[in-house]
Amino acid sequence: MLALGVAFSYTAGWLAPSRLSAQRIVDALQQNAGWHPGYRRNHAKGVCVSGYFESNGAAAAYSVARVFAQGRTPVIGRLAIPGGNPAAPDDSSPVRSLALRFDLPGGEQWRTGMNNMPVFVVATPQAFYEQLLAARPDPATHKPDPARLAAFFAAHPETGPFLAWAKTTRPSASFATQSYYGLDAFYFIDAAGRKHPVRWRVAPETADHTDAPAGPPSKDDLTDDLDRRLAQGPLRWHLLVTLGAPEDPTNDATRVWPAERPTIDAGTLVIEHAQDQASGPCRDVNYDPTVLPHGIAISDDPLLAARASAYADSYRRRTGEEAHVPGSAPAADATKASQP
Template identity: 55%
Template sequence: MKPFWFGAGSVSNAGVLVRLGAIGAVLLGVAGAFAYVGGWLSPARLTQDRMMAAFQDANGPHPGFRRNHAKGVCVTGWFESNGEAAALSKAAVFRPGRVPVVGRFALAGGMPFQPDQPATVRSMALRFLPPGGEEWRTGMNNIPVFPVNSARDFYDQLLAASPDPATGKPDPAKMKAFLAAHPEAARALALIKQRQVTSGFANSTFNSLDAFRFVNAAGASVPVRWSTVPVQPSSADRAGPSAEADPNYLFDDLVDQIAEHPLQWRLMVTIGGVDDPTNDATLPWPADRRQVDAGTVTIDHASGEDGGPCTDVNYDPLVLPSGIEPSDDPLLSARSAAYARSFTLRAGEEHEKPPSAVTTQEVQAGGKS
């Protein structure tokens, strides 16, 4: 009697073995991929969870809140495109007309109950919702450049700024050592310190910091950065309370102003030159670069974050419509991954989350707690 692998069923049995081997190889590959992503095969690799842990080390645990830009308020309004950017990008948002916007103003850092301070970095995040199902999300800050140019450097900066367990305060020697090892961060921080700090959110200019690419209908591509520039005068003289009198004074002032009349910003697109860096957000582009006024962002309503329209929005910078593409800036993919993990964590912590610092009742009362 012949061995079974030479008999009538030899092809079938051999095929089964091959298929089982292939399935095993696929499963092993998937397991390996998860191990790699989780950092199990490379303990020194920077993962999403390690980044989240660094935020917690720097800011403390705050279940249910965003790991960065934790203190904020929701806003809604619209973007009125004037059509001027349509020659640069085929994105529907730049066709003449109006599209809804869901936004969020916030303070940088992972401390949702921090008192408002003038020098704290402010952010404006926008979600544009043109017809057709595509959307555009962008997060901008009121600083001219980003302090670091890679996810690893951002992680190391968080560690350097984390409180020392023995003192409860950051160790200045650690930050000094970080800056000595990262001269690009030292140069960026010097530019950030030189910026004009306005009286509030309403008269702040917010910058994309990262570079992107606009692609038009003919397929031509140009590097861009963008900013929202306030229509409200930057020297607006509103006598408001200080953080000692009102720890939410920046947000309360914003809510008061929106209640009085809509606030507006011009969406200014800066076109980079052939030699302008697109992979390093610590470097500014020359001030003489061409700018295109793409239209006006109008904000006419504010609401608290607890159940507000921005609560479940992840302002991922890689949610882009056709006509806007990421550049080679490594921070874009790093931000996207960190935002996704932050979203997943806070979604699973909803039952632990206390009310936000700027409560729904406070917003409804016109910014007065």
């Protein structure tokens, strides 16, 4: 019985507080951004969008997922910027994200969380956690210490492709003009049961004419822009699926696949409406990228399980805060940004 109790505690991680867990990742996010009850612990600032995906049937040869049969699938999405601060100014980062939940017939779902960069910063959950620690704001300046960040990036050469992207990318003034990349590799499974390594992205039909905001950027440029554009009509993106070759890495989100890999245009994502995230249909959706329909499967990318686990913990916390369940407020010291 004692052995059972010890084994249980070990499994729960209570005996190894230094082991990386979903809770530690979410704690780190929360410490960096402060405690904002009810909000996501990352990509806290965003807006709900809704519409549909119009499949043209082209991907159906590679995946039996019902979303790829010709026809429409309703979509509940969310456009957001990174970080755990729901009041962050829109130009605080060049990163924008689009998360989607496709509601397939029969109750199946396909959830995906995409960013506007073709590669992720790091390849592993451990490196992501170290990056969070390196980016922790200094209590004096309220900004990350540049030296610590530089040391982190120097110690992690896999961040090179992301840094190159970040250096050349200005924060866009519109969500509509961005491509959003699924980042992780997945498998499509065809009718014969064959697995095809894939990566997907959505590419905008909206041309990017003026990326730089006209005057000084206002705090909520992106939602204002989105509302303005949607008032004129729906926004469209093409769902592009790249087929990987056997030698392409499926376990490393920091590396792009060669440009010559074949890409299928699987159909059009049509966004018709935007709604405030506090009352919109995306509020209670956890965009866990491992929620997949039959016909799509996760790859060996180690980020996927970590995203699923950490998103679940963020979701547990914010829904608990929404419901005011006992224990939903963190300990006092966790609510303030502090040095590790």
